[in-house]
Amino acid sequence: MMFLLSTLLGLVLNPAFIAGHITNVVLFGDSYTDQSRAHSIANGSFPGKDYQEVFPPADTAADGGVQWPWYLGLYGNYTIWNYAVGGAVCSNNLTPLSGEPDVAFGQTAWFIQDHIENYNTSQQRLLLDSSDFVVITFIGTNDVGIDSFVTFNESVNASLPDVADCQLNHLREMHALGARKFILNFLIPLQLTKLYSNSSAPTIYFPEVHDGNAWNQGMYNLVHSLNRILRDGIRVLNAEWAGDGTVEYFDTYGFFSEMYHNPTPFFNGSIPANVTGHCHQCPDPFNFTFCGIGDCTLAERDSYMWWDELHPSEQTGRNLAAEMFKKIEGKSQY
Numbered sequence: 001m002m003f004l005l006s007t008l009l010g011l012v013l014n015p016a017f018i019a020g021h022i023t024n025v026v027l028f029g030d031s032y033t034d035q036s037r038a039h040s041i042a043n044g045s046f047p048g049k050d051y052q053e054v055f056p057p058a059d060t061a062a063d064g065g066v067q068w069p070w071y072l073g074l075y076g077n078y079t080i081w082n083y084a085v086g087g088a089v090c091s092n093n094l095t096p097l098s099g100e101p102d103v104a105f106g107q108t109a110w111f112i113q114d115h116i117e118n119y120n121t122s123q124q125r126l127l128l129d130s131s132d133f134v135v136i137t138f139i140g141t142n143d144v145g146i147d148s149f150v151t152f153n154e155s156v157n158a159s160l161p162d163v164a165d166c167q168l169n170h171l172r173e174m175h176a177l178g179a180r181k182f183i184l185n186f187l188i189p190l191q192l193t194k195l196y197s198n199s200s201a202p203t204i205y206f207p208e209v210h211d212g213n214a215w216n217q218g219m220y221n222l223v224h225s226l227n228r229i230l231r232d233g234i235r236v237l238n239a240e241w242a243g244d245g246t247v248e249y250f251d252t253y254g255f256f257s258e259m260y261h262n263p264t265p266f267f268n269g270s271i272p273a274n275v276t277g278h279c280h281q282c283p284d285p286f287n288f289t290f291c292g293i294g295d296c297t298l299a300e301r302d303s304y305m306w307w308d309e310l311h312p313s314e315q316t317g318r319n320l321a322a323e324m325f326k327k328i329e330g331k332s333q334y
């Protein structure tokens with residue numbers, strides 16, 4: 001009887017991610033998630049209310065094709081609201097890079113435009129049903145990356161716990177706006193990318209000789225530290241909300257490690273799986289006009305875990321979308 005009761009309570013306390021209840025997915029993030037917002041900003045057409053993403057062939061995402069949220073929408077029959085922007089960080093106040101709309105302010109402002117009626121008045125109303133949508137945040141790669149923590153360029157008063165607090169406070173803000181279901185993605189094993197490998201050679205994203213070993217080990221440490229702080233912070237948030245709202249982490253680190261170490265089931269291009277190289281080539285790291293010369297073929301593309309020196313491939317994105325669908329349904333081990 002005690003056992004039955006606690007089992008039932010367990011179910012009652014974690015009703016968040018039940019198949020069939022989710023119809024909308026709201027995403028915040030950077031180029032790992034962005035479909036076309038960064039390109040839209042770059043070409044002068046700043047995304048406004050109900051912005052329609054641009055898909056290939058008109059525009060390609062940073063994975064060389066269609067970004068994973070579109071596949072998530074396909075696999076789960078969800079309406080996707082993707083507010084991610086390439087180059088973004090959690091907060092431009094903390095780790096300003098290129099000044100793209102950040103998760104904490106610019107991207108949240110888009111969500112408010114689309115989904116909050118009479119914002120900041122006594123008639124404020126969320127237009128989505130709190131029980132129907134899940135918020136997925138996948139940010140941090142740029143916050144810890146080049147020109148920031150890994151190269152010791154972060155501002156003197158910015159620490160890793162501040163970056164984690166920014167992510168957690170953003171969830172608090174979304175909660176205040178009425179969101180109740182959250183998934184927070186961990187950072188991936190960035191030390192496995194070419195950019196943050198132990199190679200000291202110039203790359204297109206950092207065309208200078210640099211201390212590859214220091215970057216590689218530094219990034220390993222940064223990713224593990226931020227993920228650990230986030231994991232602990234999530235526990236605090238769940239306690240704070242006391243059942244009125246749930247956040248789970250998605251172990252992006254673990255899932256990418258699995259793809260890296262056991263790639264065969266995940267990659268299906270015309271050549272054996274390749275998790276160390278990347279499809280898209282920039283033969284002259286000092287001149288991007290040569291990028292594209294020496295790329296893998298279209299048939300080979302889905303064999304690669306990485307699209308370029310920093311970004312996961314479209315097939316990695318499909319794998320992520322499939323696993324995230326399982327996560328939303330409460331069936332993922334990650």
Ligand SMILES: *[C@@H]1O[C@H](CO)[C@@H](O)[C@H](O)[C@H]1NC(C)=O
Nearest residue numbers: 036039040041043045054059
């Ligand atoms: C760039 O601007 C044009 C014209 O405003 C627009 O139609 C196009 O979709 C934009 N590209 C992206 C990626 O938004």
Ligand SMILES: *[C@@H]1O[C@H](CO)[C@@H](O)[C@H](O)[C@H]1NC(C)=O
Nearest residue numbers: 020022023024076077078079
């Ligand atoms: C997909 O979602 C739409 C809108 O929520 C719904 O009308 C439709 O029945 C769903 N389709 C399937 C196959 O579940």
Ligand SMILES: *[C@@H]1O[C@H](CO)[C@@H](O)[C@H](O)[C@H]1NC(C)=O
Nearest residue numbers: 109112118119120121122124
């Ligand atoms: C909300 O409204 C108050 C008073 O009308 C104003 O001072 C404040 O700046 C507004 N806040 C936001 C986030 O718009």
Ligand SMILES: *[C@@H]1O[C@H](CO)[C@@H](O)[C@H](O)[C@H]1NC(C)=O
Nearest residue numbers: 097146147148151152153154
């Ligand atoms: C980062 O720091 C290095 C070393 O202090 C400096 O040379 C470089 O210009 C800085 N980069 C940025 C983007 O501030």
Ligand SMILES: *[C@@H]1O[C@H](CO)[C@@H](O)[C@H](O)[C@H]1NC(C)=O
Nearest residue numbers: 093094155156157158159162
């Ligand atoms: C860090 O210091 C700068 C310059 O003094 C200031 O503008 C900024 O608000 C500070 N940031 C934080 C997070 O305290």
Ligand SMILES: *[C@@H]1O[C@H](CO)[C@@H](O)[C@H](O)[C@H]1NC(C)=O
Nearest residue numbers: 197198199200212213214216
């Ligand atoms: C970099 O790592 C590779 C494999 O992880 C290793 O074989 C190589 O010796 C390392 N190179 C340096 C310069 O540490």
Ligand SMILES: *[C@@H]1O[C@H](CO)[C@@H](O)[C@H](O)[C@H]1NC(C)=O
Nearest residue numbers: 268269270299302315318319
């Ligand atoms: C690989 O599998 C994905 C589904 O995960 C599919 O969409 C894609 O077309 C496949 N690629 C190839 C080259 O068969």
Ligand SMILES: *[C@@H]1O[C@H](CO)[C@@H](O)[C@H](O)[C@H]1NC(C)=O
Nearest residue numbers: 272273274275276277278279
């Ligand atoms: C993986 O792809 C790279 C191209 O980026 C290539 O140089 C390398 O030889 C490939 N590795 C294997 C094991 O095929």
Ligand SMILES: *[C@@H]1O[C@H](CO)[C@@H](O)[C@H](O)[C@H]1NC(C)=O
Nearest residue numbers: 284285286287288289290291
């Ligand atoms: C890059 O290559 C193009 C084409 O060869 C050339 O016109 C341009 O001057 C080069 N830019 C730099 C910075 O070397």
